[in-house]
Every structure is written in C-alpha cells, then in structure tokens.
Amino acid sequence: MTALVIAEHDNASLKGSTLHTITAAAQCGGDVHVLIAGHNADAAVQAVAKTAGVTKVLVADGAQFADGLAENVAAQALALAAGYSHILAPATAFGKNILPRVAAKLDVAQISEITKVVSADTFERPFYAGNAIATVQSSDATKVITVRTTAFDLPADGGSAAVENVSAVAESGKSSFVSREIATSARPELTAAKVVVSGGRGLGSEESFKILEPLADKLGAAMGASRAAVDAGYVPNDWQVGQTGKVVAPDLYIAVGISGAIQHLAGMKDSKVIVAINKDAEAPIFSVADYGIVGDLFEVVPALVKELG
Numbered sequence: 001m002t003a004l005v006i007a008e009h010d011n012a013s014l015k016g017s018t019l020h021t022i023t024a025a026a027q028c029g030g031d032v033h034v035l036i037a038g039h040n041a042d043a044a045v046q047a048v049a050k051t052a053g054v055t056k057v058l059v060a061d062g063a064q065f066a067d068g069l070a071e072n073v074a075a076q077a078l079a080l081a082a083g084y085s086h087i088l089a090p091a092t093a094f095g096k097n098i099l100p101r102v103a104a105k106l107d108v109a110q111i112s113e114i115t116k117v118v119s120a121d122t123f124e125r126p127f128y129a130g131n132a133i134a135t136v137q138s139s140d141a142t143k144v145i146t147v148r149t150t151a152f153d154l155p156a157d158g159g160s161a162a163v164e165n166v167s168a169v170a171e172s173g174k175s176s177f178v179s180r181e182i183a184t185s186a187r188p189e190l191t192a193a194k195v196v197v198s199g200g201r202g203l204g205s206e207e208s209f210k211i212l213e214p215l216a217d218k219l220g221a222a223m224g225a226s227r228a229a230v231d232a233g234y235v236p237n238d239w240q241v242g243q244t245g246k247v248v249a250p251d252l253y254i255a256v257g258i259s260g261a262i263q264h265l266a267g268m269k270d271s272k273v274i275v276a277i278n279k280d281a282e283a284p285i286f287s288v289a290d291y292g293i294v295g296d297l298f299e300v301v302p303a304l305v306k307e308l309g
C-alpha cells in the first residue's frame with residue numbers, strides 16, 4: 001500500500017499545503033511518495049526529500065509543468081496512478097483543479113476535504129458548512145482524496161527520501177499559460193498565518209476597514225474578511241474566510257464587526273482561540289468565541305491597539 005501526494009509548489013519553494021497533505025497520506029498506513037511535476041524545481045524537490053515520512057520523491061521535469069497547468073499535472077499523475085492505493089492533494093485551488101480530473105479518468109469517486117483518516121479506506125469529512133461530519137468508506141481500488149490542510153499537523157523535518165526522475169508526459173495542448181497576477185503583501189499568507197484579524201460589514205467602508213491595520217501590524221497577523229465585507233468592496237476577494245472563501249485555523253482569530261453566519265463560521269471555527277468584537281451581544285459569533293467584547297469596534301479596536309503598546 002503506497003500513497004502518492006501531488007505536490008503544490010512554485011518550483012522555487014514547496015507550499016505548506018503539501019506538507020499537511022503528507023501528514024494525511026502517512027496516516028493512510030503505507031509508504032508515501034510525492035510527485036513534483038515542475039520545471040527546474042530542485043528547491044521544491046529538496047524540501048520534500050527532507051520531510052519525515054516521505055520515502056520517495058518522483059520528479060517529472062519539463063516546461064509543460066512550469067506553471068502548474070492542471071491538464072498536464074493530472075496527466076502526469078494518471079501516468080503513475082497504477083502503482084498507488086491512494087492519490088492525495090491539498091484541498092486548495094491547486095488540488096481542486098487537478099484531482100477531479102484524476103478521479104474521473106480512473107472512474108472512482110473522489111473523497112473531498114477529508115479532516116481525519118480513520119483507516120486506509122475510511123475518512124471523515126465535513127458537510128453542511130461544517131455543521132455535520134460524514135464518515136465515508138470507499139471501496140474503490142484507488143482512493144482519490146483532497147485534504148483539508150488545517151486538520152493535519154505539519155510533519156517533522158529529518159527525512160532523507162530517495163529522489164527518482166520519471167518520464168514526463170507530453171504537453172496536453174488543451175490549455176496554455178497566459179499570465180499570473182500575484183498579490184504581494186508584507187503580511188503572512190491568510191491560510192498559513194498564526195494570527196488572523198478579520199473584519200465584517202460592521203466596518204462600514206473600505207476606508208474604515210483600515211482601522212484594523214494597526215491591530216494586525218501589532219500582532220503580525222494576516223487580514224481576512226466576511227463575504228459581506230468582500231461583496232461590499234471593502235477588501236479584495238482573496239481575503240474572504242468561510243464556506244466559499246478560505247478555511248483558516250490560526251492560533252488566534254479576531255472577528256471584528258462580523259455577525260457569525262454559519263457560512264463564515266465554516267471557515268474559522270476550528271481556530272484555537274477566537275476573539276469577537278461586536279456591538280450586538282446577541283450576535284451568533286459570540287457562541288463560538290472564547291473571548292468576547294461587546295462594544296463599538298471604532299472605540300474597542302483603537303483601545304486594544306493602545307493597550308498592546
């Protein structure tokens with residue numbers, strides 16, 4: 001029994017999502033191999049090779065993998081699939097673009113967003129926006145799985161996996177890379193941050209949302225938002241936390257002017273400590289908060305910043 005993890009990387013570095021996925025793969029019970037389909041991706045290969053629990057790194061190198069086009073990466077995974085009992089990828093935009101193609105071609109049911117490995121064929125996954133957990137058992141020969149990365153710890157360093165070059169599949173010709181706009185921010189990446197400061201409709205405007213910046217600066221936090229704040233144009237789309245946004249589980253999540261709709265809770269309720277600031281004492285966010293401040297955010301946030309020195 002061997003699991004294949006499809007690595008998410010940008011050639012120069014490995015994404016943390018891959019590491020969490022390796023932990024889930026190891027829990028399936030067999031060896032763990034990792035596929036790096038990339039171009040001149042030595043740095044990513046080395047990062048995987050030294051991850052504890054990985055027994056082999058398979059490297060498919062070619063210009064057709066340089067930009068991670070799903071058609072090419074999925075074809076590469078399919079070329080290797082016969083030797084594997086499990087094929088896993090993170091439940092990120094990357095993995096969600098690749099694994100359904102793999103599952104369809106293998107004619108198996110994808111098991112999406114697992115949060116726990118119960119045994120080699122049985123997994124837990126949330127549904128109804130995280131309000132219920134399904135235990136699913138698969139009788140398919142190959143388990144094709146996306147992994148909710150926040151549910152699995154990072155593996156340790158200290159591995160020394162063998163690195164093996166595999167023959168690269170040809171360019172599919174079905175898609176081509178045009179351009180990429182990369183958002184640059186001095187703040188940590190939202191899904192990897194240890195502290196997240198999130199704002200909601202209660203902030204009132206794009207201008208007022210900036211009141212959260214000094215708080216995020218003091219705490220070295222990433223900034224997030226509710227969908228209402230995103231839809232109102234206060235902040236960019238990729239800040240959205242929730243069912244249809246990003247799922248985060250930082251050590252500390254501060255929700256400011258967010259009511260706590262179930263779709264928002266689905267993206268943050270597994271945070272270790274939740275602080276809510278809201279002027280409505282009945283707001284549902286307080287039902288998941290460890291600490292709550294009932295008050296006007298325009299008074300509470302500056303006072304908090306002052307207190308933090």
Ligand SMILES: Cc1cc2nc3c(=O)[nH]c(=O)nc-3n(C[C@H](O)[C@H](O)[C@H](O)COP(=O)(O)OP(=O)(O)OC[C@H]3O[C@@H](n4cnc5c(N)ncnc54)[C@H](O)[C@@H]3O)c2cc1C
Nearest residue numbers: 200201202226227228242243244245257259263264279297
């Ligand atoms: C299919 C579907 C998917 C969805 N996906 C998501 C998702 O991924 N993420 C998400 O967030 N939502 C999502 N939603 C939307 C969700 O249902 C809520 O509408 C949204 O989360 C509300 O955002 P909010 O809490 O910022 O706004 P509101 O619900 O309007 O809450 C604003 C809060 O601010 C407080 N407030 C106002 N002024 C102040 C002040 N001065 N000081 C302190 N507090 C103040 C109010 O008391 C209120 O509680 C989804 C909805 C659907 C139907």
